[in-house]
Amino acid sequence: MNKILPICIVLFSVLACSPVDPEKPPKLVIGIVVDQMRYDYLTRYWDDLSPNGFKRFYKQGFVAHNHHFNYYQTLTGPGHASISTGTTPSVHGIIGNEWYDRTSQREVYCVDDKDVEGLGSTTKGRKSPKQLITTTFADQLRLHTQFRNKVIGVSLKDRSAVLSTGHSANAAYWFAGEDEGVFTTSTYYMDSLPNWVSEYNAKKHPHQYASSVWNTLHPIETYTASGPDDTPYEGIFKGADRPTFPYDLSTLSPDYYKDKGLDIVHNTPFGNTLVTDMALLALKHEGLGKDEEADVLMISYSSTDHVGHQFGLTAIETQDTYLRLDLELERLFSEIDQTIGMDDVTVFLTSDHGAVHVPKYLNDHKFPGGHDKSKGIKDQVNQVLFSKTGVDNLVLHIGNDQMYLDHERVAKNKLALDKLADEAIRMVLTFSTIEKAFKTVDVPQLSPSEKLHNLLLRGNHVKRAGDIYMIPKPGHIDYGHTGTTHGTGFSYDTHAPLLMMGRGIKAGQTYKETSITDIAPTMCALLGTAFPNGMTGSVILDALLKADK
Ligand SMILES: [Zn+2]
Structure with a gap:
């Protein structure tokens, strides 16, 4: 037995090293x-x-x-x-x-x-x-x-x-x-x-x-x-x-x-x-x-x-x-x-x-879901912001579940961007398709312990993002009634x-x-x-x- 053991060790190390050297990078x-x-x-x-x-x-x-x-x-x-x-x-x-x-x-x-x-x-x-x-x-x-x-x-x-x-x-x-x-x-x-x-x-x-x-x-x-x-x-x-x-x-x-x-x-x-x-x-x-x-x-x-x-x-x-x-x-x-x-x-x-x-x-099989998650949001938010400020078209763009406010108009009319965003979020949250909304500038302060916060923290590039994230309910998309899409967390x-x-x-x-x-x-x-x-x-x-x- 004593003679066999060293042979086994030698054999094992040869086998362990072949056929590939783990240090050798791929070609x-x-x-x-x-x-x-x-x-x-x-x-x-x-x-x-x-x-x-x-x-x-x-x-x-x-x-x-x-x-x-x-x-x-x-x-x-x-x-x-x-x-x-x-x-x-x-x-x-x-x-x-x-x-x-x-x-x-x-x-x-x-x-x-x-x-x-x-x-x-x-x-x-x-x-x-x-x-x-x-x-x-x-x-x-x-x-x-x-x-x-x-x-x-x-x-x-x-x-x-x-x-x-x-x-x-x-x-x-x-x-x-x-x-x-x-x-x-x-x-x-x-x-x-x-x-x-x-x-x-x-x-x-x-x-x-x-x-x-x-x-x-x-x-x-x-x-x-x-x-x-x-x-x-x-x-x-x-x-x-x-x-x-x-x-x-x-x-x-x-x-x-x-x-x-x-x-x-x-x-x-x-x-x-x-x-x-x-x-x-x-x-x-x-x-x-x-x-x-x-x-x-x-x-x-x-x-x-x-x-x-x-x-x-x-x-x-x-x-x-x-x-x-x-x-x-x-x-x-x-x-x-x-x-x-x-x-x-x-x-x-x-x-x-x-x-x-x-x-x-999903709906036909009793699951929640919907096709027009952001339909009407731009118009409704523009209306409410107009009613508060007298300035129209303050919402520039909606895309990638984000709302971009018109910073030039905000500055020209000496409006407070932060208060406008709060007002916009209040309106966004009245839509049944939207579950949560966050100001982009607040994202870095969100607690990373919640999964959604973590996803937003990692997806948010402040210089390129909009002013507000609008998070839909699961199963809700902006798409026709046929085919599907993606984009959420x-x-x-x-x-x-x-x-x-x-x-x-x-x-x-x-x-x-x-x-x-x-x-x-x-x-x-x-x-x-x-x-x-x-x-x-x-x-x-x-x-x-x-x-x-
Ligand atoms: Zn795609």
């Missing part, structure tokens, strides 16, 4: 963001998922079951910025997809930049990350490698590609639909589109998808995780009579666009196929993961969001979009296996926000999947609460880089092999 980090993906899509669609898409993370990687957005407003711009920077809108500044800018007196879009030009698109190219205040984990990696590595983002949406990568990205590519149907970028990143992008654009795949037929992947009677195909809760494509399969796309347009031609591809699973195509081409032509300097590829799938907005949470269209995305993931992973090897790659998958059930569907909007696998990731799972801001620090810990400069999240130790050493 490539792939971050996958599935736009509008709720955590429970994984459990609801589980029986119909393939073994090597989403399920591969469960077999080989780490699953955080209780993963949340930790700020208010849960939207695409803030979501992608928070994933990449490891902090919240209060610090990175992306408080919405757009917000009212008092200096220019208009709404600004989170990635618009008139100082750059589009490449490949005449209408959708002028974008950059200049409104993102802090650095991303990929930025820190660029600094760490003396800019010898590559960071590339791909998405249908410009804000998703731009904000998930950061200031020093080599490229962010997004889709210009309408009559162009091309992937584009801006002069912020480069002087001309690479040949591989131009060649892909020349193949006109979006045009082919826009004239194809979308039918269910499997026999429609197997979609038992969803409701019937024809319900009053689903948006109808323009040109169709009903929200039912099969869809002959050549005759249709998305219901909430007018005549945006190739934008119809957004609202079908084929939009995600285009994104995988581009991601695989970027892997191949940019040589990602091929040398010792770690690269980053951010892939954001947007069709899930467009389909969710149009059809809602219980539609067969939504389930079909996820089942097809599952196969896109399989296609991506199989390419990584063959060209780089998953042992040298770390992959994470998460979402940028969740979504609520269609409120009409309720769990249906905050609960997202977080799946990780590959280099440095331990097999396992946790039900401990993790936050969207924990992803970037966890990637930095794996890569051995400095943390993003505004980071407020924490490293998810349970997921890391190196944390066991």
